[in-house]
Amino acid sequence: MAVARAPLTVDAARERAAQRRRLRRSERLRRWQAALLVAPLLLFLLVSFLLPIAGMLWRSVDNPELRTAMPATAALIRDWNGEGLPDEQVFATFAAELREAYEARTLASVAKRLAYELPGFRSLLMTTGRGLPQQPAGSWRETLIGLEPQWGEPATWVVIQRAAAPLTPLYLLAALDRHQDATGAIVRAPPDEAIYVNIFVRTFWIGFVVTFWCLLLGYPLAYKLASLPLRISNLLLILVLLPFWTSLLVRTAAWVVLLQREGPINGLLQGLAITDQPLQLVYNRFGIYVAMTHILLPFMVLPLYSVMRGIPPQYMRAAASLGARPLRAFVRVYLPQTVPGVGAGCLLVFILAIGYYITPALVGGANDQMVSYFVAFFTQQTINWGMAAALSAVLLAATLILFAVYARLVGLDRLKLS
C-alpha cells in the first residue's frame, strides 16, 4: 500500500484500548450468562443421567456383601494362599461372625451373594447358622466340618475369598456366559446355562430387522410427505404422530387384538380364502417385528422428512435436464442427500429398539425376550443388582461400539436429527 496509515494519535490509541476492554468485558459477561443459562441443564444431566449410569457401571463390579456382614473374616481370608484349607483362625473368626450375622439376621445378603458362585451356599450358611454351638467341639474347623462336610472342601473357601475382594468380575463374566472355575481360570458356561450371549445376539438382530423395516416403510412415506404441499403434508404428519402420542401399552395391546387367532387379520385371511386355518401371528417373533416396527416408525419418518424437506427440487430437475433418467437421478442426486436423515433415523430406531421389553414381553414367545427383560427380572424379581447392572453395562458398551462404527463409516457431522 502506497499510502501509509496515518500514525495514531495517543488519544485514539487510548480510545481503542478502552473500546477493546469494554468489548472483552461484555463478551465475558455474555459467556457467564450463557454458562449460567446452561448450568441447570448440565446439572440436571449430571444428576439424572451421568451419575445413575456411573452408579450402574459401578454396581456391575461392586462386591460389598461379605465385607459388610463379616468384615474380620473378609480381611483374614484375603491373605489365605488358597491351598488346602484356611487355618483355624479363619474358621474361628468365620464361626463367630456367622453366629453374630445369623442372630442379627444380616446373613441373607451374604448368603445370596455366595450362592451366585456356588449354588446351595444359601442353605449351607443358613443351616450352619442354625446349628452352630456356642463353644467348638475340638477346633472350630472340626466343628464346622462336622456340621456340614462342605466346609471341608477348599472350593467353598475359594468362593468366600473371592467374595472378600473389593471388586468382582463375577457379574460381567456371567453376562458373557463365562465364569471363573476353582483355579481362577475363565471358562465358558455349560450349554444349558449359557444364555446371555445368545440373548444379546437376538436383541441386536431384532433391533436390526426392525430398523430395516422402518427404513423400508418410512423412506417412501417421508419422500411422499416431503413432496406434497406443506398444507397437506402437515395434515398427514399428524397421522404419523397420532400413534406416537398413544400409550405404548395401548398400541401393543391393540396389536395383540389384531393379530390373535380369532382376530380381524386372521378373519380376513380366512374370509378371502388365502389360508384355511388361522395363522400364528402373535406370541412369536413375527408379532414382535410388526408391533415394534409400528411403534418405532415415527422415529424414522420424522428425521427423514426434515432432511428431505430441505432438499431443493431444482437438483432433481437439473439432473433430469442433464440427461439422467429418473432412477439414476434418484440414486446419484437425491439419495446421497438423504443420507444424514437415513443415518439419524436408523440410529434412533436401532438404539430405541434394543432397549425394548414391554412389547416383546406381551407379544413375543419364550424365545423372543430381549436383554431388558432380564434386567427387569433381576431388578424386580430376584433383586440381583450386580447381574442387572452387568447386563446393562454390556448393552451400553455394545451400543457405544456400534455408535463409534457408525461415526467412523458415516460421520457424526452428517447426522441430522431434525
Next chain:
Amino acid sequence: MMTRLPFGMSAAVATAGLLGLSTGPALAADLTVTSFGGAYQDAQREVYFEPFKQETGLDLVEDVWNGGVGAIRAKVEGGGQEWDVVQVEAEELVIGCEEGLYDLIDWEALGGKDQFIDAAVDDCGVGTIVWSTLIAYDADKITGDPPQSWADFWDTEKYPGKRGMRRHAKYTLEFALMADGVPPDQVYEVLRTPEGVDRAFAKLDEIKDDIIWWEAGAQAPQLLASGEVIMTNAYNGRISAANAEDGRNFKVVWPQSIYAVDSWVILANSPHEEAAVKFIEFASQPERQSNLPLAIAYGVTHKDAAAKIDPEVLQDLPTAPDNLAVAIELDTEFWVENVEPLMERFTAWAAQ
C-alpha cells in the same frame, strides 16, 4: 398376588411416585396399611379397613405397592418410614424375615398357631389369603370330557390346540413333573435333584411348540376368551372375575393345583406398632375373614372362618376342603434358593 401389574406398569407407578404424583399417605396417620390395590384392595377396604376405623376410631390410611423385597428394604432402611402393615407374598415373607425387615408375630395374642392353616403360620407374618395357580378352560369350548390333571393338559391329541403358561420356571416345572406322573406330594423332592429338573424339562419338550407364554395375570383369561388357547394355567381369582364380570363360562381344575399364601407383616421399627398389632388381630378374626370371599374369590386362613362361609361360595375357593385336599402348597424355600439358576435354565431351554 394376582393383581400385580406387568413390569411396565409398575415402573410407571414407581415413576409417578418419584415425581411426587402418588397420593401418598399423610404422615399424621395412626396406621398405614399397604396392599396390592385394585379390586382386591377394594374388597379389603370393605371387609377390614372401614370396620377397623369405626371400631377403634384410629385413622387408618391405605397405600398400594406392587411387591418386591427391595421396596420393603427401602422403607425400613431409608428412615422416614410411612408403612406399618404390609401384605406380602410368600417369597417376600421368607427373604424379608431372614433380613430382619419385619417384627416377630405374637401368636398367643392371635389365639395360637393351631387356629390357622399351617401355611399361614410364620415367625414374621400372619397369612391372610390363599390363592391358587391351576388349569382353566372354557367350558363352552370343551364340552365333552373335561380335563382333570396336568397329564390331560399335556395330552394334545385329546385336547388339540395351544396351551397358555406363565413364562417363568416357577409353577411350570412343578406342573411338568405332575404331568409326568410324579405324585403331587413328591414334586419338590424330585425337583430338588438335578435328575428331577432334567425330567421336568424333558416333559416340557413334549409340548414346547404348543405353548403360548403369558406374562401378566390378566393375559390368561384373555387368551382363553379370544380362543388363542384351549386351556391355560391361571390364577383362580382372575378366572372367577372373568366369569362374574364378563359372563364367561370358564372352569378351573382343582386337582394338582398349587396354592400360595399372602401374609400381613409389620415392618421393623414401625412407629405405630401397637396399632399395627391391633389391626392384624382384627383382620385375622374368623368373623371378619369370612366376609372376604363374598367380595373376592380368595380363601382365608383362620380355620373357623372357613366354617362360616356359605358352601356355595366356598366351593370356588382354594381353601374349600375338597380343593385343598387335592392341591399342594408352593414351596417358597425351594424357589427363594433356586429361582435364578432355574430361570436361566428355563431361558436357555426356550432358546433351543
